[in-house]
Amino acid sequence: MKLNYLFPNKYKKIGWFIFIPSAIIGLTTLIFEFEPNSLDFNIPAIFINKLFRGKHFIGIVNNNILNEILGVLVILSSLLVAFSKEELEDEYISKIRLESLVWAVYLNYAILLISFLFIFDLSFLWVMIFNMFTILVFFMIRFNSQISKLKKSTRYEE
Amino acid sequence: MKNSLKVERAKKNITQADLAKLAKVSRQTINAMELGKYVPSTVLSLRLAQIFEVELSQIFTLEESDWS
Numbered sequence: 001m002k003l004n005y006l007f008p009n010k011y012k013k014i015g016w017f018i019f020i021p022s023a024i025i026g027l028t029t030l031i032f033e034f035e036p037n038s039l040d041f042n043i044p045a046i047f048i049n050k051l052f053r054g055k056h057f058i059g060i061v062n063n064n065i066l067n068e069i070l071g072v073l074v075i076l077s078s079l080l081v082a083f084s085k086e087e088l089e090d091e092y093i094s095k096i097r098l099e100s101l102v103w104a105v106y107l108n109y110a111i112l113l114i115s116f117l118f119i120f121d122l123s124f125l126w127v128m129i130f131n132m133f134t135i136l137v138f139f140m141i142r143f144n145s146q147i148s149k150l151k152k153s154t155r156y157e158e
Numbered sequence: 159m160k161n162s163l164k165v166e167r168a169k170k171n172i173t174q175a176d177l178a179k180l181a182k183v184s185r186q187t188i189n190a191m192e193l194g195k196y197v198p199s200t201v202l203s204l205r206l207a208q209i210f211e212v213e214l215s216q217i218f219t220l221e222e223s224d225w226s
Contacts, residue, residue: 090183092196154174154189 004094007084015080018073023133026070030129035064071132078136086147096146104139160219163192166210180209 028034042060049055086093111134115127167177174192178185181202190196198206207214 086184088184090187091199091202092187092190093184095196150186150190154186 004085004089005083006089007080009085009087009089011080012084012086015077015082015084018077019081022070022073022077026067026074029066029070035066039066039069040064074133075136078133078140082136082140082143093147096150097143100143100146101139103142104135107138108135159197159224160194160221161191162217162219163188163206166206166212166217170210177206177209181205 040062041064042062043065045059045061045063047055047057048059048061108131112127112131115124115131119127163177167174172180174188175185178188181188182205183202187196187198191198203214203218207217210217
């Protein structure tokens, strides 16, 4: 009953604090393809598929790590925002949390299915990039809006 | 499922917020239960019965629709 896989409440604020700037910077660098040379490194890779050179496992590639840094920050911070306890995480909140998660998964896969069917080749890479984050973002939006709607609708009764 | 939380609360003359504190849940949860939007767990139901010092069945009653 006590085990619910959630972080303590204080991590929600920390999560937002990291999420908002890294999401904005991440989106900007992604759109403008900003890759500073100082962040070019040779790093180990598990799988490599180079144009005209076939596929192979394990090797070293030269890569700009800015997008990796931002991606990791966005994913970890959105996990904190999404899965930190509310101030009073009671059973009703848990129910809303579960329903929001189901809703987010449905929405995410609906969009993914449509994109999968109607976006092709290299353009699909954009879908995959956004899809790394959308499921958590959809959940965050849904859950937080449900909670704030609930708080607003609770009339004070004497 | 019907419940008489509001009535019991009135008898004891406590607010939703007071009851929330006693039952260790949020005020939203109390409100949702009173409006019939949320059916509490067994543990929370028993807690409520203990707070009001009544039998569980005095607060919660099954309805026809609970069997369908």
